[in-house]
Amino acid sequence: MNAISFQQVSKSFPHHRGRMLLRERVKHLFEKRQTETFYALKNVSFDLRPGESLGVVGSNGAGKSTLLGLAAQIARPSAGKVIVNGRTAALLELGSGFHPDLTGVENVYLNASLLGFGRAQTKSLFPEIVEFAELGDFMQEPLRTYSSGMVMRLAFSVAVNVDPDILIIDEVLGVGDAAFQAKCFDRIRAFRRAHKTFVCVSHAKEPLMEICDTAIWLDHGEMMMQGSVEKVWQAYTGGAAVSA
């Protein structure tokens, strides 16, 4: 059984062009114009077995985040099928739901509950989260007094404590200073050793090389290539250089 399976998946969005007001809606009804759609993903297929790890590369707007959103089952495909087996945790954005006026402690509880932690789980993981973030007394201060690096530390500390079968991460690996980054990578390696499935997007070659078995390259919503990280990276950067 595959952990994640994409079968000829397409995802389109209606083009709004700012058309959201009633006046435009009414006009739209009478004109009977075909709604324009924009394809973020076109006919993408791949399978990921449990324990495998996949990197996604591509330029901005290539459909990487849409692909992760589909894999995380936040969005639904417009065509095709997305099958996911296992408990999934998606970190599409660090610090989802963080509020600048809440303290570090309050934000940890809010963020954890949104990510799907239960009461007991949050309570038991709390000391570990605080320790991992190394923010000391700042935990009692409102988030607006934090530097952006500190916010990221706190967000990642909550995130790495999610213990799913499938972990999906969007460009959140470049977090914090060198020491903290090393800690984060240790976590992800431990996660990999525990034979869990991993999907991430990155714009840097090194983390992909280190963490991922295979990679796919997306361009304008289409899957250009799937294969070893080295080869896909070469094709992607080479291709990008040619088209630029």
Next chain:
Amino acid sequence: MWSGEYSFVLKNLVLKDFRIRYRNMSLGVLWSLLNPLVMMGVLIFVFTKIFPNPRPHFAVFLLCGLIPLSFFQVAWSSGTGAILDNAGLIKKVRVPRVLFPIASVLSNFVHLFIQLGLLAVVALISGVHITLNWLWLPVILGLEVVFASGLVLATSSLNVYVRDTRYVVDSFNTVLFWLVPVFYDFAFVPRKYAEIYQYNPLAALVLAMRQVILLGNPPATVLMLKAVLVSCVSLTLGVLIFGRLKDQFYDHL
């Protein structure tokens, strides 16, 4: 599947709302009391000095209308924006979307509770007796929460597609102050309009509040049955509309 606990998320969302609303204000929670007090003061001035009104316990009479009405207005208005205001979360986290409008209604319920305390104090001061029938109040207000939640589910999801929805809601809310018997008695409503009034669930709830608090009676059975019916219809419709629309939120936010 999302593996979290609904009640834990709700609690955290309500707490967040409560904290950020009051943390940076020097008067804090007192603001919850000041608003109805000021409104009550103005209305007492108008309806005892400008239009003399012989009604006894006028302050209590007013609060019985003002408190449920202002809860409803704020809950409906803020709840309608709940999906749009949390667009960032809805596109990034797989938390059940229904929690956002519900949390919005519930966080206003906290203020309602504080204001009920005010009502009890004003009632004691003006010599209204607190009877066992006050136990009906949680039932009446519970029905109001159910009714408001249903409406909020419908309008918050519609607001994603037609963003004027919130302004329509706000206009309705302004009109409601006059169409709910807050500063006048239901008995003054001419007979031919009274029929229409009965379909206004808020008017029914205000009426029930007054029967309990001012007369010390249990609310009229017919009134409560109507309120239950309307609340259930509202919630059912809200759940249906929300369920129908929620899958496309991601595409339209």
